């Protein structure tokens with residue numbers, strides 16, 4: 213099933229087909245941005261997303277994508293050492309980044325020697341430098357960084373990045389990167405992009421699978437559209453938003 217409305221597209225697929233479709237989607241955007249601007253800025257999340265990107269490691273993509281022009285960031289990161297099992301960097305390194313020729317200097321991990329606050333400030337400074345050098349585009353409308361692609365997961369509670377329902381960080385309007393020390397989902401200390409940064413992106417994809425996500429998906433995409441309280445309902449990129457759902461996550465949407 214595929215539906216498109218304004219700037220929002222929804223695709224419901226079997227898990228294996230979802231991985232195939234997601235790889236094509238990312239590859240098409242990589243080709244678009246590397247030819248248009250000589251760089252592709254892509255932001256990763258943690259969770260199952262990395263596994264759903266696995267088809268990028270297969271032909272034709274593994275041999276044909278301009279990996280050397282990729283610049284990789286994290287939508288959110290746990291404040292743990294980069295070698296720790298909880299690290300989103302480690303997850304992506306093991307599952308994707310160590311298997312493709314992205315220059316190590318183009319992979320922007322957090323500084324894991326700093327506190328949560330220090331790491332957030334340091335990451336924002338890094339982003340500001342890359343905007344200045346035009347590696348990351350910026351929005352003429354608001355000056356926020358305009359990433360080419362945000363790849364987002366969603367928790368069963370409707371959180372995206374480390375923006376959790378009811379938490380004051382969801383309201384942050386000024387900062388690019390901020391920190392949380394009381395995350396309801398462990399580990400408690402994280403840094404996260406703010407909603408304005410997520411929503412300034414050119415493209416954003418939400419990769420959401422499993423029955424446990426069906427209520428949150430329904431509250432955003434269902435007819436009642438009762439999403440006011442869920443961070444995921446506030447995702448609205450300047451460009452296009454695409455939802456990749458499996459049948460479980462879509463199970464409460466009308467047929």
Ligand SMILES: O=C(O)[C@H](O)[C@@H](O)[C@H](O)[C@H](O)COP(=O)(O)O
Pocket residue numbers: 257258259260261288290300364365366367368371372373374397398419421
């Ligand atoms: O930092 C985290 O705790 C995770 O990155 C988290 O935000 C994840 O992206 C979602 O919970 C979806 O995870 P799944 O796709 O694995 O369900």
